[in-house]
Amino acid sequence: MPELPEIEATVRLLDAAVRGAEVDSARAPGLATMRTFAPSLDALAGGTCSGLRRRGKLLLVGFEGGGLEAPATLVLHLMSAGRLQLWEKRAGPRDRTVRLVVRLRGGADGFAEERELRLREFGTKQAAWGKLLLDDQVAVDETISHLGPEAWPDPPDLTELPPRRTLRGAIRDQRVIAGIGRTWADEILWTAKLAPLRRCGDLDDEQRARLRQAMIDVLGGALGLYMDGGVDPADPDGKPRKPLALPLPDKLPLPLLVHRRTGQPCPRDGTTLLAVHYEDDEMTYCPTCQTGGKPYKDRRLSRLLKD
Ligand SMILES: [Zn+2]
Known part of the structure; x- marks a missing residue:
């Protein structure tokens, strides 16, 4: 949990809301959350969110402009206890569940004020993670390139399942x-x-x-x-x-x-x-x-x- 249906629903709802939104700032209060250093989250400021999509259990949030030299994708894995949510109020300093925050303005749903796209994680472990990759690195990054075909909506015929595995x-x-x-x-x-x-x-x-x-x-x-x-x-x-x-x-x-x-x-x-x-x-x-x-x-x- 969350798996394909939960991630797909999250992506559809968030994409319909924040696609096209301007990015005010992005930061990662979860010290171990980001697994990449360049481009930095700071480079997202001044750019726009180009939309969300899903690959397996990964959430892919697109960005362009601002301090980015080329379009980039924030790849997020919620692991077992993470959520990606959109809030109309800023996160309080005492909210220890917050791992990553992107502050946005506007979006495809016509909302004009500031909102926060927040990766939160429940429980004591910090397992959820993110990678900010330039788009030409996404397909070759091992977290994406090692993934098998999608289980939905059109899974393969399963003749390739490893015969000795359960x-x-x-x-x-x-x-x-x-x-x-x-x-x-x-x-x-x-x-x-x-x-x-x-x-x-x-x-x-x-x-x-x-x-x-x-x-x-x-x-x-x-x-x-x-x-x-x-x-x-x-x-x-x-x-x-x-x-x-x-x-x-x-x-x-x-x-x-x-x-x-x-x-x-x-x-x-x-x-x-x-x-x-x-x-x-x-x-x-x-x-x-x-x-x-x-x-x-x-x-x-x-x-x-x-x-
Ligand atoms: Zn039965």
Whole structure:
């Protein structure tokens, strides 16, 4: 968290607001946040924001003019606890969650006053990071060049999945396919009725097609709910949700049917959902519709997961 649907929704909402905005200043109160030194964040002042886009789980914020010698992109990775939000008030000095601030004026939504695009991070760790790269460096930077094809809206046919890896390990590996983390991996594998620790090479064509379709449906379904509102399939009350709006909430309610629902009934067959743990990873699965009635044992798991 946040993964492809959350990043895509963030990018769409922020782009519609701040594209074309003038940059007053940019700074990084998070001392370890910026991983590049040139161009410096100071070079953004006086320029404009050319818009936001997404690659995998990365947010790409474009800038031009000001002190920049050429158009540049601020590449941001929110890691597990970061958010990119837009605020109409300046950040207070006591807000310890602030890692990076770009102060803007105006934008595509016609807002005339000053606003702050803020990278905030919750929890004690400083893991979220940014790189400011000239545009001709973006595609060759290792954080971008090592990414696999996008998991949505048109994932590859999955014949190239590494045969000896587990499904769970492979679809979470950004070099194999970009955009899926531990949250949506649980939902996708449950939707496709596939065992998380199955070897990729064991899948037949029909199962590969099922997995690909589950990526499209699950990631696209979550994004649709964020952007258009509607009924959250995981909400027992079935009360329609409103579309997301700025500033994005600190905690986005995710429409999850299995992830973190260990001990609750499988929405498909009522079997109690189980979890397996390995190092810092936890996966939730249904032993009826995913692993053929057999729960995983942890010893088997630790051997299998060394991939
Ligand atoms: Zn089930």
